[in-house]
Amino acid sequence: MRTIFKLILCLSACLFIINEAKAQMTYGKIVYTRKTNLFKKYKEESTREWIKEENKNKVDIFELYFNDSLALFKPQESDLKEQLSWTTSKNVIYQNYNTGKRFTIKDIWGEKVYIADSVYKRQWKITDKHRKICGYDCIKAIWRPNDSTRIYAWFCNEIMTSTGPEGFFGLPGAIMGLATEDGGIVYFATSVEITMPDIKNLLPAKTKSKIYTREELLAKLQKDFGKESWGKELIKEVFGFW
Numbered sequence: 001m002r003t004i005f006k007l008i009l010c011l012s013a014c015l016f017i018i019n020e021a022k023a024q025m026t027y028g029k030i031v032y033t034r035k036t037n038l039f040k041k042y043k044e045e046s047t048r049e050w051i052k053e054e055n056k057n058k059v060d061i062f063e064l065y066f067n068d069s070l071a072l073f074k075p076q077e078s079d080l081k082e083q084l085s086w087t088t089s090k091n092v093i094y095q096n097y098n099t100g101k102r103f104t105i106k107d108i109w110g111e112k113v114y115i116a117d118s119v120y121k122r123q124w125k126i127t128d129k130h131r132k133i134c135g136y137d138c139i140k141a142i143w144r145p146n147d148s149t150r151i152y153a154w155f156c157n158e159i160m161t162s163t164g165p166e167g168f169f170g171l172p173g174a175i176m177g178l179a180t181e182d183g184g185i186v187y188f189a190t191s192v193e194i195t196m197p198d199i200k201n202l203l204p205a206k207t208k209s210k211i212y213t214r215e216e217l218l219a220k221l222q223k224d225f226g227k228e229s230w231g232k233e234l235i236k237e238v239f240g241f242w
Contacts, residue, residue, distance in 0.1 A: 024160065025159045025160060025161075025194055026067065026068040026161050027066060027194075027195075027197065028065075028066065028192060028195055028196075028197075029063060029064065029066075029193040029197065030063070030064045030066075030159075030174065030176070030189050030191070030192050031063055031064075031190050031191045031192075032062045032063075032064065032165050032187045032188065032189055033061055033187070033188055033190050034061075034088075034165070034185065034186070034187045035057055035058070035059050036057070036058045036060070036185050037056060037183065037184045037185075038051045038055075038056050038084070038087050039051065039056045040182060040184035041087070041184055050084070051084070058084060058087055060088055060090060061075070061076040062074065062075055062165060062187075063075075063076050064163065064164070065197040065201065065202060066163045066174075066197070066202075067161070067197060067199070067202065068097075068160075069098045070094075070096055070097070070199065070202035070203070071093075071094070071095045071097070071161075071163045071167075071169075071202065072093070072202050073093040073095075073166060073167060074092045074093075075092070089106065089107065089237055089238070090107060091105065091106055091107075091166065091167075092105040093167045094202065095119055095163075095169070096119075097162070097163075097169070100118050100119050101116070101118060102116075102117050102118060102119045102120070102167060103115070103116050104117070104167075106238060108234070112209070113212065113217065114207060115212050115213070115217055116212070117213055117214045119167065119169070121170060122143045122145075122168070123144075124141045124142065124143050124170055125141060125142045125144075126139060126140075126141045126171070127139070127141065127142065131154060131177075133154055133156070133176040133188060133189055134188075134190060136156040136159070136176060136189075136192070137156065137158070138154035138156045138176050138177060139154065139155055139156075139173075140152060140153070140154050141154075141155060141171055145241055149180075149241075150181040151178070151180060151241060152177075152180075152181065153168065153177065153179075154177035155171040155175045155176065156173045156174055156176050157172050157173035158173070159174035159176075159192070160173060160174075161173075161174055164176075164178060166187070176188070176189040180241075214239075217238070218235070218239060221234065221235050221238065222235065
């Protein structure tokens with residue numbers, strides 16, 4: 001009887017510790033699935049010829065590593081051959097919430113482009129709507145980048161660090177879901193690990209390549225490609241909401 005009682009106490013203590021760790025989580029790894037509706041993204045007939053009904057929804061996998069002050073968002077590595085790789089971009093984003101600095105690596109036509117700028121601060125409106133994502137209770141928030149566009153986010157305050165996919169943050173907890181209003185691009189967390197990332201991996205490696213500011217890269221792309229319709233689409237892709 002005493003043995004059973006001790007076992008119950010031990011299990012209760014373990015559950016308490018797990019729940020406390022979950023409730024106070026300030027570091028870890030979140031895996032996201034991003035689904036992009038290519039029919040909504042590309043509306044020109046010339047581009048539609050390359051996209052069929054069966055592959056209109058492109059899925060990309062990303063990983064977010066974070067602690068209470070640093071975050072790294074990057075595409076998940078895979079040996080599988082990717083179809084229609086040109087249709088979506090995959091950014092690598094380092095953020096330092098203490099210094100307010102952001103370092104981004106963009107892949108533009110197979111060439112890595114480096115951008116150093118500041119973290120993007122957004123004015124969020126928090127609602128009273130809830131939904132479960134990856135087993136966590138999440139609260140819906142809305143950001144309006146302009147008068148005609150809304151971005152939805154679902155954040156979880158059980159994970160206390162203000163972080164999220166594609167460098168989105170600014171809410172009282174980690175963003176577990178992110179979507180455009182029309183559902184053309186949707187991110188959802190699929191797994192969460194309570195594991196302390198190596199700080200060295202959360203800091204960008206030094207590079208001898210040119211590092212642009214956001215304004216410098218925008219000016220270069222506008223000068224080189226801004227007069228072409230495809231160039232305008234490229235600029236929109238590089239400097240979109242993400």
